[in-house]
Amino acid sequence: MYGKITNFIKELYPHQEFVPLHAPCFSGNEKKYLNDCIDSTYVSSVGQYVDRFEEQIAAYTKAAKAVVCVNGTNALHMSLLLAGVEKDDEVITQALTFIATCNAIHYIGAHPVFIDVDKDTMGLSPHALKEWLVHHAEVKGGICYNKRSQRKIKACVPMHTFGHPVHLNELLEVCREYAIELVEDAAESIGSLYKGQHTGTFGKIGVLSFNGNKTITTGGGGMLLFMDEELAKQAKHLTTQAKVPHRWEFIHDEIGYNYRMPNINAALGCAQLENLDKYIANKRETALQYQEFFKHIPDIHFFSEPEGCRSNYWLNAVLLKDKSAREDFLQYTNDHRVMTRPVWGLMNKSDMFKNAETDALVNTQWFEERVVNIPSSVRTALL
Structure with a gap:
């Protein structure tokens, strides 16, 4: 057999x-755009392909804004920070996932809580989540707490396993009831739709990956998807070392991160996206x-x-x-x-x-x- x-x-x-x-698969304009990028000398984090890739991904997914990162793990880390997750908070996710999901939680000093998946999606189960929250969580003052640990439960991160969307509407309903932010790990699901809407655009933030083994690739790379344009501006600021724009001065107004995707990677992404x-x-x-x-x-x-x-x-x-x-x-x-x-x-x-x-x-x-x-x-x- x-x-x-x-x-x-x-x-x-x-x-x-x-x-x-x-x-x-490289069957389009990859070499053309890479050569153009090299000829321009803008091969690092500033260049036309970075802006173009963000705009095109936003248009493709119908997100309000998209912000590139150097990889999907960095994008997950940033998404949790922007969702308000802090040290010693808890983040609900699934145990059936690639380790990047949990590493991003750990980078903040937060703690994962693992909830079961559904048989028809391989992704986080809304029913299992509600059952666990009913018995283990309470909302006080608009904040969800774990009754056993007394930690705040700040976010829920479902992962669209192998590109199959989870039951997003039901998860959103449970998260809203318990004042938990939904952050979508859509790393594997570019092009996947839930009830006609692109994954990664339902929660507060969605995350895509463009690793070498993904449906389309930038070599390494990630993307943050936002329906909130102000939050996207904050993400762009934080991922570029929190540098305040100035013609010559180096001014940084908060702790930032060097999570910028190089222009040369974005050039590859623009060509890949066309196909x-x-x-x-x-x-x-x-x-x-x-x-x-x-x-x-x-x-x-x-x-x-x-x-x-x-x-x-x-x-x-x-x-x-x-x-x-x-x-x-x-x-x-x-x-x-x-x-x-x-x-x-x-x-x-x-x-x-x-x-x-x-x-x-x-x-x-x-x-x-x-x-x-x-x-x-x-x-x-x-x-």
């Missing part, structure tokens, strides 16, 4: 001795072929987009029947030069966050034992 699967994947990605999980819709259509076609193929494979289920959503299918995922089957699948596919990988190790099991508060994480642990990502690159033969 595993031989049949690896052969099918190799047919999807022909002429490759080794099929990677997700390789970048984003084409890449997503390509990846969705691949997902459809996987979905049809796995209908006929016993004990392996292809994970499809949630109802009412359009996923970018950043990374396709299959569910094996148990942990043993997952390990056998990983061993066979990687031995036969098809890259697959398990879902991330759960954050509450890492040494750094093992003492964090959690709920039962029933679905989270179920996914951890079964999820495998399979090759998901743009298929260049179809472009």
Whole structure:
């Protein structure tokens, strides 16, 4: 059976001795814009491509403003600072996530609280969140507190796992009831829509990533999405060392951060963005072929987009029947030069966050034992 699967994947990605999980695709104006950037000599954090990339991402996502960062982790850190998270506050998130989500929380000296995910999204569950808050939280003076730790619960950070949107309307409702700011970790979900609206534009702030393995890439890079233009101005100020504009003086009016994306990276992003819709259509076609193929494979289920959503299918995922089957699948596919990988190790099991508060994480642990990502690159033969 595993031989049949690896052969099918190799047919999807022909002429490759080794099929990677997700390789970048450069099929447009990347070299042209990079050369233009080099010729201009503006290769650092000032230049026309930085402004252009921010404007184009804002237009694409229909955010009011977008602010670039050097990577998605920096963008998450900044988003939490702007949401008012301070040292020893608590931030609710999911244990089924890439470690950047939790690292950003830790940079502030805040504490993650891990809540279960939904079976249809692999993302933070509004029902599980409400259940935990009912029993463990109270709102006093417009501030949410953890009744056990007495810490303030300032923010909630759902992550759109593999590009599949979480149940945003329900999460927003719960967060509003408990006076908690919603910050979307939309790092994996550029081009994904929830009820027709782009992910990252529902909460106070949304965060995108343009790492080398993402749907489009700037090499490394991140983006903050805002519906509040004043908050976006503050973000731009803080991410550029909090420097007050002046023709020659160096004046800084608060603690700032060197989170600026270089112009040369933004040039790459502008070229990539021109082909984003084409890449997503390509990846969705691949997902459809996987979905049809796995209908006929016993004990392996292809994970499809949630109802009412359009996923970018950043990374396709299959569910094996148990942990043993997952390990056998990983061993066979990687031995036969098809890259697959398990879902991330759960954050509450890492040494750094093992003492964090959690709920039962029933679905989270179920996914951890079964999820495998399979090759998901743009298929260049179809472009």
